Amino acid sequence: MVGVLVLLALALVTLSYRESNGGPVTSAQNAGAEALRPFEVAATRVARPFRDAYSWFDGLFQARSDAKKLRAENEQLRQLVLQHEFAANEVKQLKALLAYREGPTFPNDYNPIAASVISRPAGAFAQAIVVSAGSADGVELNAPVVTGAGLIGLVTRVTSHASRVTLLTDESSAVSALDAKTDAAGVVGLGPGVGATLELDRVSKDKDVRVGDTIVTAGWRSTKLSSLYPKGIPIGTVTSVGQSDTDLYKQVQVQPFADFSSIDAVIVLVRKATGR
Amino acid sequence: MIARATATRSRGLRALGDVLRVALLILVAAIVQVSIFATITILGGTPDILLVTLVCLALLRGSIVGAIAGFAGGLIVDVATLGTLGVTALLLTVAGYWAGRYGETTGRDRARAVPLAVAVITILVAVGGLALHAMLGDPVSAHRALLTTLLPTVPLNLLLAWPVNRLCGIIARPPAPPERASEVQVLV
Numbered sequence: 001m002v003g004v005l006v007l008l009a010l011a012l013v014t015l016s017y018r019e020s021n022g023g024p025v026t027s028a029q030n031a032g033a034e035a036l037r038p039f040e041v042a043a044t045r046v047a048r049p050f051r052d053a054y055s056w057f058d059g060l061f062q063a064r065s066d067a068k069k070l071r072a073e074n075e076q077l078r079q080l081v082l083q084h085e086f087a088a089n090e091v092k093q094l095k096a097l098l099a100y101r102e103g104p105t106f107p108n109d110y111n112p113i114a115a116s117v118i119s120r121p122a123g124a125f126a127q128a129i130v131v132s133a134g135s136a137d138g139v140e141l142n143a144p145v146v147t148g149a150g151l152i153g154l155v156t157r158v159t160s161h162a163s164r165v166t167l168l169t170d171e172s173s174a175v176s177a178l179d180a181k182t183d184a185a186g187v188v189g190l191g192p193g194v195g196a197t198l199e200l201d202r203v204s205k206d207k208d209v210r211v212g213d214t215i216v217t218a219g220w221r222s223t224k225l226s227s228l229y230p231k232g233i234p235i236g237t238v239t240s241v242g243q244s245d246t247d248l249y250k251q252v253q254v255q256p257f258a259d260f261s262s263i264d265a266v267i268v269l270v271r272k273a274t275g276r
Numbered sequence: 277m278i279a280r281a282t283a284t285r286s287r288g289l290r291a292l293g294d295v296l297r298v299a300l301l302i303l304v305a306a307i308v309q310v311s312i313f314a315t316i317t318i319l320g321g322t323p324d325i326l327l328v329t330l331v332c333l334a335l336l337r338g339s340i341v342g343a344i345a346g347f348a349g350g351l352i353v354d355v356a357t358l359g360t361l362g363v364t365a366l367l368l369t370v371a372g373y374w375a376g377r378y379g380e381t382t383g384r385d386r387a388r389a390v391p392l393a394v395a396v397i398t399i400l401v402a403v404g405g406l407a408l409h410a411m412l413g414d415p416v417s418a419h420r421a422l423l424t425t426l427l428p429t430v431p432l433n434l435l436l437a438w439p440v441n442r443l444c445g446i447i448a449r450p451p452a453p454p455e456r457a458s459e460v461q462v463l464v
Binding site: 001002005006008009010011012013014015016017025029030032033036039040041043044047051054 | 350
């Protein structure tokens with residue numbers, strides 16, 4: 001019996017394989033398929049709700065899996081974009097530093113020590129940054145610190161491999177400065193305004209200071225004493241000038257060249273005579 | 277005489293009903309397989325309810341019924357899918373016969389006969405199908421047939437084995453043997 005069935009199956013295989021489309025076996029098969037079609041359609045219709053439910057759950061799980069993957073990918077890409085933005089910003093600042101280092105305003109009697117910012121002000125009461133260069137690199141106390149844009153502050157504490165820089169926006173900072181155009185001298189410190197606005201104080205009323213003038217460090221020198229800052233480092237531009245009859249001095253507001261909110265790299269200036 | 281004829285007729289009707297139940301089971305299993313289960317892909321595998329039904333039926337009813345059911349079920353699949361006629365019929369004939377023989381001999385009354393037979397026959401049918409299609413010159417991938425598809429199909433068929441076996445036990449239970457005489461009345 002089984003042998004007969006096997007032989008029959010083999011015969012069917014042979015006939016079906018060898019026969020052309022219009023042959024009797026193929027025709028019989030086609031007729032059988034037609035006869036079975038209603039049953040198949042009925043089975044498919046009965047199963048459709050279940051299959052749809054399965055597809056829905058399958059799609060849901062697939063979508064959740066895809067969403068998870070895409071979220072992770074999005075996070076990675078976002079981090080990559082941030083890294084690129086950070087790198088581009090860093091490159092821009094380093095280029096500015098290099099331009100300043102090789103520019104005509106760089107003081108000749110100072111050595112530049114490049115450093116990156118490793119810590120930033122914790123709040124409004126601590127206008128200081130910590131840079132990655134210390135006494136081992138040649139940094140000294142009271143060394144002026146600049147960026148490519150201009151002066152930003154003074155080294156107020158030195159360790160072997162890091163230094164604290166008190167920014168010009170700190171209450172305690174005061175820099176003797178002058179108007180590069182008119183030589184009107186004064187002292188730059190934190191201004192009364194909101195944010196990182198500076199003020200050029202102690203400017204006599206008879207001195208000529210105009211909006212748009214550039215304020216630079218004075219860099220004075222006497223027989224025994226000299227200013228902590230070399231002469232001619234840009235600080236900012238004059239944004240407003242005012243005076244009243246009751247005040248002894250002009251009120252000169254200065255917008256600093258340096259952006260104190262985004263300092264990533266700095267140059268610490270060390271005197272050649274005392275520096276390494 | 278009349279009573280004997282009535283009993284013979286009754287037995288014939290029972291046998292016909294039994295054949296119809298088995299045939300209907302295989303027909304439904306084949307149609308469900310080609311219409312529903314063939315479209316389900318879980319982890320790359322496709323459950324084969326016809327094969328599982330055939331194995332359960334063959335274990336229950338023996339090799340001859342297994343072979344005939346395999347041939348019929350395979351033929352329905354070949355017809356419905358418009359494939360090469362006889363390929364599935366041949367594979368399932370051998371599978372049904374083997375499962376039936378296993379049920380008649382070493383697999384008799386074994387608790388794990390059904391899952392063991394389902395797993396082994398699923399693998400053998402896949403290997404046999406691959407060989408047969410390769411002999412016919414059909415483009416087949418051994419990696420796909422024996423690894424990608426077969427590995428998940430075996431556990432899927434095993435999952436189907438228990439409920440299908442219960443169903444076969446209800447629908448295609450073998451007919452009870454004729455009652456033997458328990459006493460002899462001596463007529464004087």
